[in-house]
Amino acid sequence: VDAVLHAVADPTRRRILTLTRDGERSAGDIATRFPTISRPAVSQHLRVLTQAGLLDMRRSGNRRFYRLRAEGFAEAAGFLDAMWSARLDLLKTEAEAEAGRT
Amino acid sequence: MIDRTVHIEAPPEIVYRYFTDPARMARWLGPAQLDPRVGGTLRAALDRGPTIEGRYVELTPYERIVFTFGWRPTPGAPDLPPDSSRVEITLTPTATGTTLRLRHTGLPDDLNDRTDAGWAGFLAALAAAVATTGQPRGRPYP
Secondary structure, three states: OHHHHHHHOOHHHHHHHHHOOOOOEEHHHHHHOOOOOOHHHHHHHHHHHHHOOOEEEEEEOOEEEEEEOOHHHHHOOOHHHHHHHHHHHHHHHHHHHHHHHO | OEEEEEEEOOOHHHHHHOOOOHHHHHOOOOOEEEOOOOOOEEEEEOOOOOEEEEEEEEEEOOOEEEEEEEEOOOOOOOOOOOOOEEEEEEEEEOOOOEEEEEEEEOOOOOOOOOOHHHHHHHHHHHHHHHHOOOOOOOOOOO
């Protein structure tokens, strides 16, 4: 779950997920959508998403193609599980701070 | 089915209020409107995300809270109607604080059928879930 949370915490990576949702796109095609971001930086985002299981990567010659892997979210026990995990951590922090004050 | 347990170094009397007091719920879920009695409304808006909406089903002070859970049907919200799932919180006192167990049942298990609007809401909700947490307090998320 942590890898998924880290992967989606970045707005550029969320945009990549949206871009690749409706079909496969090449790395070059994805990079052209982010003119203000360097190619190596885009590649790094793609790597983070692939390693988190949220993108499938296919090589064809020297090109790479990416496609959203929606089941990656489900395999991470779903985003609500991730949400509860993050929120309960916050609840713990807040309640412990309050207990320390009283 | 989601089943999570967290140990909190605070007594159940304090932890319980984080589910019934709007000011306290705002500190971990988001701005909340709560009517903490059986059948009463529970509503909490995740920052930059959709709004949780449900009803209290059971309130046993300092021990157990059950409420229904859905997303308020707004544009971009994930498709999970209010009342469609159920969250059960149990608080067990320990020597040093409270063991909190959260069980969330009745959830659809398929994300593949989402509409585009649902998908956008899904990403927004996920981002909101990690916006304030995921890292120890005081350090920005990397």
